[in-house]
Amino acid sequence: MKANKGKTCTREREFSYKFNAGNQHLVLTVPLKFPVQENASHLHGRLMLLHNLPCFIENDLKQSLSQFIEGESIKDYDKEAEAALEAVKSGEVDMHQLANAWAKAYTETTLEHARPEEPSWDEDFADVYHDLIHSPASETLLNLEHNYFVSISELISERDVELKKLRERQGAEMDKVMQELGKSLTDQDVNALAAQHFESQQVLENKWTSELKQSTAIQKQEYQEWVIKLHQDLKNPNNSSIRNRCGTWEVLIQHAISYCFICTQFEEIKVQPSQLRESVEGNGRIYEEQRQLEESFTIHLGAQLKTMHNLRLLRADILDFCKHKRNHRSGVKLHRLQTALSLYSTSLCGLVLLVDNRISSYSGIKRDFATVCQECTDFHFPGIQEQLEIVQQVVLYARAQRSSKSKRQHDSVNRNGGNEEKSKNIERNQSNILPGEFYITRHSNLSEIHVAFHLCVDDNVRSGNITARDPAIMGLRNILKVCCTHDITTISIPLLLVHDMSEEMTIPWCLKRAELVFKCVKGFMMEMASWDGGISRTVQFLVPQTISEEMFYQLSNMLPQIFRVSSTLTLTSKH
Incomplete structure (x- = not known):
């Protein structure tokens, strides 16, 4: 029998099984096509069911069928092997070409003989x-x-x-x-x-x-x-x-x-530690920053095994953690050096930006953030526009998957008019994200952060009646979970879930919002122990620069009450 090159010949064989049922001698004959593609157990079950065979022959029939399939398959393999050897002996197949093909297949499928993967340029x-x-x-x-x-x-x-x-x-x-x-x-x-x-x-x-x-x-x-x-x-x-x-x-x-043909002279960066931030230079004008306020706390969280965390409350512009300063005083170099040292480490720094549902860099805080990113070349990661384009593609794919699943559920379950309208609204804006969802960009060219979480929020965050189940709060929880799984040990969060103050944000509004965020973040941090085993982290709560000092210190007094900051207890004894 000659072997077909690149093809498997299909052969039909008859399987016969003899058994006795009382005084009757019965024979079961079944045609089988080789190679058999079906599982022997499945084929055995079908034979029992179709021919209404007695149960006492079930095990013997299964064993006999398996032996028949195995034996006939081995015979076919032997014939094909003999035909292949004859083809090599007769010169019909090039021996060297065959040996090279076998060697290539062996090295590709055997790990110890395979070549190590060459590392990429990145x-x-x-x-x-x-x-x-x-x-x-x-x-x-x-x-x-x-x-x-x-x-x-x-x-x-x-x-x-x-x-x-x-x-x-x-x-x-x-x-x-x-x-x-x-x-x-x-x-x-x-x-x-x-x-x-x-x-x-x-x-x-x-x-x-x-x-x-x-x-x-x-x-x-x-x-x-x-x-x-x-x-x-x-x-x-x-x-x-x-x-x-x-x-x-x-x-x-x-x-x-x-x-590298650098023609300009380098400016020497002098390290002069100070606690004051520099004035920000932008568009040819100098803006004097409002005096930065900062409070730091050390807390211990956990039920049995307590973990130490650092908390900071700051009054600052959120983009100050991204901007580079052209005048290198005030220890700016120390911040930049620390960011560079931890770029490829397990101690990354993240920042939460509150954005709208459009993935772009054309308005609001997104435009300002993109401008800061473009002021300094990113030598390690793609530019901000390239990353946003990738995010947009992922969102479109995810929306398509979600829409397909929603349609299947809609076909199987009758929905009311409100849900149908909501589904239509989602379908109209396939390129947008929903409140509580976020996308991530990574950076090596920013002053103090490596990762930016772009959290989608809507106008509801400016109202005073949001709860712990609000999409923005749940988005913070998911962000903290990502921090635990991806070695981000420092995260900066807008405490009031806004970047700028407005008229409706009164003192009671600020206190209520801060209390909600403090309590929720505390709960999320206690969950962290089960997510990462208990790793010390730094959480920075940021409030807008336009907030008053009085309001800042009220929030500062609230934080230790909610997180129960540890304090030294002095014991005295009377003799």
């Missing part, structure tokens, strides 16, 4: 950066990153100035046209000018977007190549002529800097 760069940032070269790395930050910031300032001039010129042109409206010009002329202005703005914005993207890409490539080169020189000093001539770090670093 993994290599991460390991190299981790080594350098924990070496004396860390200061040079930070200086280089700061120099790149200044370059991009200046580029952004030029863009803003040019856009401002264009808008002012267009505004003057529009004012002149409006004065002539109804005289020598018509509505069509005004609309044409407005369309021309819009197109000019789009062209200019696209030009600057392209230039910033190109500059960022060049910086990222130069920085990564420079880091790899510096690491190679440090690991192989014998191969570096600079290292041989003089063994100082300064000369070696100067050699590496010249490698």
Whole structure:
């Protein structure tokens, strides 16, 4: 029998089984196609049921059927093997090609003989950066990153100035046209000018977007190549002529800097510890920050095995934890160094941003956050826009899955009109997220955080009647759970679930909201012990800068009462 190349021949055999039922001698004959695709146990059950066979032959029939299938299969395998050997002997099959195919299949399926997977560029760069940032070269790395930050910031300032001039010129042109409206010009002329202005703005914005993207890409490539080169020189000093001539770090670093063609001079970052934050420089103007208020507490939570946690209450702008400062006083370098040291570690820092249901960076806190992210090149992770595009794709896929499941449930269960309307609303906004849901972006170019949790909230958070089951509160719980499973040991949370104060946020409103969030977070932190085994964490509660000092200290007095801060007990005895 000749073997088919790449195909399995189908053969039909008859299985016969003889048995006695009283004085009768019966024979069961069944045609079987080989190779048998069906499980022998399933086939045996079907035979018993279809032919109404007596139960006393069940075990014997099953054994006989299994032996028949096994024996006939072995015969077929032997015939195919003989045919394959004959094909090799006759030269019909190339022996070397066959041996290579067998060797490839064996190495791919056997772990001990398989080649180790080659690490990706990202993994290599991460390991190299981790080594350098924990070496004396860390200061040079930070200086280089700061120099790149200044370059991009200046580029952004030029863009803003040019856009401002264009808008002012267009505004003057529009004012002149409006004065002539109804005289020598018509509505069509005004609309044409407005369309021309819009197109000019789009062209200019696209030009600057392209230039910033190109500059960022060049910086990222130069920085990564420079880091790899510096690491190679440090690991192989014998191969570096600079290292041989003089063994100082300064000369070696100067050699590496010249490698990536850095033309500008580095600003030396001096470390002068202080407790005051710097004024923020943005768009060419200096804004003096309101005096930062801060209170710190140490608590112990847990039923039996208690875990120590650090709590902080701060009055600060939430983006202050993201922004870089161009004037490096007040110990700013210490913050940036700590962030860089823990970038590839089990002690990451996170931040909760309250956003609307649209995944974009075009309005509100999302736009401000994206602007901060774009001021400094991210040398380790994709840019903020790329990450948001990926999040949008994931949301669309998740919405499609959820919609499909909802439709199946709707077909099987009769729903009332309200649920149908809610389902329709969800289907209309497939690209949006729901209150309580959040998406995550990761960053290496921010001042004090590595991870940003973008928590979706609606206008309901500004009312005074939310409960512990509100989507925003449940979103915080899920965020804390992610922190436990992904080594985020420091998390900053907006205490009042808002970033800015408004008129309806009275003193009773603030106290009630703070009490709710404090109690809920306390409960979530006690759950953490079952999630991560009890790891010490730092939770920072942030309140808006516009809140009064009196209100801040009222919240500060509330925190230890809810969390029951441990205090030293002094015992005296009388003799």
